Amino acid sequence: MNATLPFAQTETPINYLNADYGWKSWLFATDHKRIALLYLFSITAFFFVGGAFAVAMRINLLTPEGIFSHDTYNKLFTMHGIIMVFFFLVPSIPATLGNFLVPMMIGARDLAFPRINLLSWYIYIVGGIFTLTAVFQGGVDTGWTFYAPFSSSYSNTHVILAALGIFVSGFSSILTGLNFIVTIHKMRAPGMTWNRLPLFIWGHYATSLIQVLGTPVIAITMVLLGLERVLHAGIFDPTLGGDPILFQHLFWFYSHPAVYIMILPGMAVISEIVACFSRKAIFGYGFVAYSSIAIAVFSFIVWGHHLFVSGQSMYASMVFSFFSFLVAIPSAIKVFNWTATMYKGSISYETPMLYAFGFMGLFTIGGLTGLFLATMAIDVHVTDTYFVIAHFHYVMVGGMVMAYMGGIHFWFPKISGRLYPEGWAKFAALLVFAGFNLTFFPQFILGYQGMPRRYAHYPPEFQVLNVMSTAGASILALGYLIPMIYLAWAWRYGPKSPQNPWNAKGLEWEQSPTPPPTFNFEHQPVVTEPAYNYSGEEQEVKLG
Amino acid sequence: MSHQVVPVKVYAAIFGALLALTATTVAVSKLELGEYNFIVAMTIAVIKGTLVVMFFMDVRRASSMTKLFIGAGFFWLAILLVFLLSDYLSRGWLLNIHWL
Ligand code: HEM
Numbered sequence: 001m002n003a004t005l006p007f008a009q010t011e012t013p014i015n016y017l018n019a020d021y022g023w024k025s026w027l028f029a030t031d032h033k034r035i036a037l038l039y040l041f042s043i044t045a046f047f048f049v050g051g052a053f054a055v056a057m058r059i060n061l062l063t064p065e066g067i068f069s070h071d072t073y074n075k076l077f078t079m080h081g082i083i084m085v086f087f088f089l090v091p092s093i094p095a096t097l098g099n100f101l102v103p104m105m106i107g108a109r110d111l112a113f114p115r116i117n118l119l120s121w122y123i124y125i126v127g128g129i130f131t132l133t134a135v136f137q138g139g140v141d142t143g144w145t146f147y148a149p150f151s152s153s154y155s156n157t158h159v160i161l162a163a164l165g166i167f168v169s170g171f172s173s174i175l176t177g178l179n180f181i182v183t184i185h186k187m188r189a190p191g192m193t194w195n196r197l198p199l200f201i202w203g204h205y206a207t208s209l210i211q212v213l214g215t216p217v218i219a220i221t222m223v224l225l226g227l228e229r230v231l232h233a234g235i236f237d238p239t240l241g242g243d244p245i246l247f248q249h250l251f252w253f254y255s256h257p258a259v260y261i262m263i264l265p266g267m268a269v270i271s272e273i274v275a276c277f278s279r280k281a282i283f284g285y286g287f288v289a290y291s292s293i294a295i296a297v298f299s300f301i302v303w304g305h306h307l308f309v310s311g312q313s314m315y316a317s318m319v320f321s322f323f324s325f326l327v328a329i330p331s332a333i334k335v336f337n338w339t340a341t342m343y344k345g346s347i348s349y350e351t352p353m354l355y356a357f358g359f360m361g362l363f364t365i366g367g368l369t370g371l372f373l374a375t376m377a378i379d380v381h382v383t384d385t386y387f388v389i390a391h392f393h394y395v396m397v398g399g400m401v402m403a404y405m406g407g408i409h410f411w412f413p414k415i416s417g418r419l420y421p422e423g424w425a426k427f428a429a430l431l432v433f434a435g436f437n438l439t440f441f442p443q444f445i446l447g448y449q450g451m452p453r454r455y456a457h458y459p460p461e462f463q464v465l466n467v468m469s470t471a472g473a474s475i476l477a478l479g480y481l482i483p484m485i486y487l488a489w490a491w492r493y494g495p496k497s498p499q500n501p502w503n504a505k506g507l508e509w510e511q512s513p514t515p516p517p518t519f520n521f522e523h524q525p526v527v528t529e530p531a532y533n534y535s536g537e538e539q540e541v542k543l544g
Numbered sequence: 545m546s547h548q549v550v551p552v553k554v555y556a557a558i559f560g561a562l563l564a565l566t567a568t569t570v571a572v573s574k575l576e577l578g579e580y581n582f583i584v585a586m587t588i589a590v591i592k593g594t595l596v597v598m599f600f601m602d603v604r605r606a607s608s609m610t611k612l613f614i615g616a617g618f619f620w621l622a623i624l625l626v627f628l629l630s631d632y633l634s635r636g637w638l639l640n641i642h643w644l
Pocket residue numbers: 145259260262263305306324325327328331366367368369370371373374375379382383384388391392395396399400
């Protein structure tokens with residue numbers, strides 16, 4: 001190495017990764033891209049903790065008698081649910097890809113409130129520490145749903161600590177949502193009108209609305225739970241004069257919309273990927289954009305479908321059932337429009353697109369089985385069985401986690417400046433798809449046959465399907481581990497990525513260097529064309 | 545955005561009004577008005593909340609976008625309450641059906 005050459009340093013241009021080193025430049029970062037990476041590493045850690053609980057459960061269910069005690073098993077599924085929902089799925093795409101890309105896609109230098117953005121990460125970590133403390137102190141056994149009065153009066157586990165963690169981390173979610181809303185309203189580049197926004201932005205805008213409007217309710221609910229548990233205020237426990245159904249109402253007023261916090265950003269990612277790998281503009285842009293907003297609004301008036309067998313008024317159930325059918329329409333619009341986008345497109349089968357295919361198929365199955373469940377008479381049969389488990393894993397894992405993986409691969413070159421090994425990536429994507437279906441499809445059958453959820457033991461006739469499910473889970477786990485390894489490898493040793501390796505449209509690819517500098521753009525971008533103008537690009541090539 | 549400074553007098557007046565309303569709430573709770581106790585207390589609470597939002601939070605002079613978002617917050621609260629009541633008010637109906 002020639003240490004005296006003055007130009008050696010300028011070979012790698014300054015970007016957000018090499019602009020500064022040392023732990024302070026990360027822990028006090030206000031750059032949205034660095035905060036996105038802080039989130040990325042923390043939620044990955046939570047994903048693996050949550051995953052470990054799932055592995056334990058699947059091992060237990062290999063045999064009808066299981067290996068864990070009932071109490072231990074109760075704690076396993078509770079901790080799995082709490083960690084996966086509140087500490088992985090809710091922040092997953094918004095806090096990582098959203099944080100990284102929202103400013104870049106609208107042509108801004110950063111989010112509107114960079115320090116609030118950092119604060120949201122710290123709040124998330126503090127909330128996570130509370131909940132993890134509850135785990136290491138012996139766990140919680142209420143289920144992630146915390147139903148009272150068991151959680152408020154009877155459970156002998158660390159309910160307060162876990163609930164406090166959820167209360168605290170909720171504020172992180174609110175702050176992220178607030179930041180996105182203000183940024184999208186106020187910081188769009190010249191020419192970036194609402195109708196030119198990438199659908200990724202529309203999806204995140206809708207998500208943010210839910211985060212801001214819904215999360216306060218779960219926070220209050222957790223406070224009320226704490227009041228009843230500590231001070232015996234009669235709110236939910238009938239022996240104290242409370243109403244247990246009130247808890248379920250308040251919990252699901254947040255938690256149903258929260259399932260859309262978990263899926264809308266996934267849909268947002270899929271729109272970008274499908275357009276890019278079909279080389280076509282999204283079919284019916286307006287429909288896809290406004291269906292996100294429609295989902296956000298409608299998601300707030302369907303929560304009662306979780307209460308069909310709770311003693312809720314039958315008439316209220318009918319209303320909630322009706323609206324649950326309606327909320328499926330905007331989701332279906334998206335799936336149809338992605339399909340129409342692919343029609344006559346020149347499709348290529350890179351890893352992100354494989355995940356997008358996976359998303360579309362699996363989300364559709366998950367969504368349609370949601371309609372089964374929204375039908376009151378069917379729900380009475382399958383509620384609290386593995387059918388419900390299969391339903392929501394098809395949407396959350398088959399949908400959201402697929403989209404997350406697809407998005408991570410799609411923007412990995414942008415984030416790291418390196419290319420990942422495509423062959424391994426395709427192999428892992430196929431493993432995930434196969435493993436996922438083998439894990440969760442048998443659970444539809446199990447549930448339909450009447451195997452209840454949340455039990456450590458089961459009758460022997462259910463064993464074959466359970467063994468299949470556990471086998472699938474092992475494949476799925478491998479499918480998640482392989483990307484961990486090659487992405488970590490590629491981050492250091494992967495070949496350098498060109499600025500726009502996919503030839504994708506969008507400010508983040510076309511107008512910003514890869515990896516981006518701290519303030520994203522070298523010049524103020526100006527937008528002169530609609531989003532996904534892939535056909536325009538081809539014309540240029542022909543003319544040239 | 546230029547923000548006019550609100551005279552301290554206005555804040556003091558609102559603060560006084562809030563205290564007076566609190567005193568009223570306490571006083572009314574001593575009277576036996578039956579159902580009206582609740583209605584009066586809630587009315588006073590809403591008035592107090594409005595004062596805080598309009599003056600202390602200065603929403604009275606905020607942009608229409610801010611007002612829209614605040615309105616949305618209240619609208620969402622209304623959704624919660626209306627649908628909750630749709631359950632609570634109709635829970636007993638089943639028992640009253642005689643033609644079944
Ligand atoms: C087409 C739209 C959907 C409809 C109509 C629907 C309907 C339902 C219904 C009726 C239930 C209650 C089943 C029961 O407990 O008996 C349910 C459960 C659930 N759904 Fe969905 N769903 C939809 C989409 C989604 C999405 C997109 C997600 C997540 C990304 C999701 C996540 C869940 C979860 C987590 C549960 C179980 C909660 C629990 O009891 O632990 N659903 N769904």
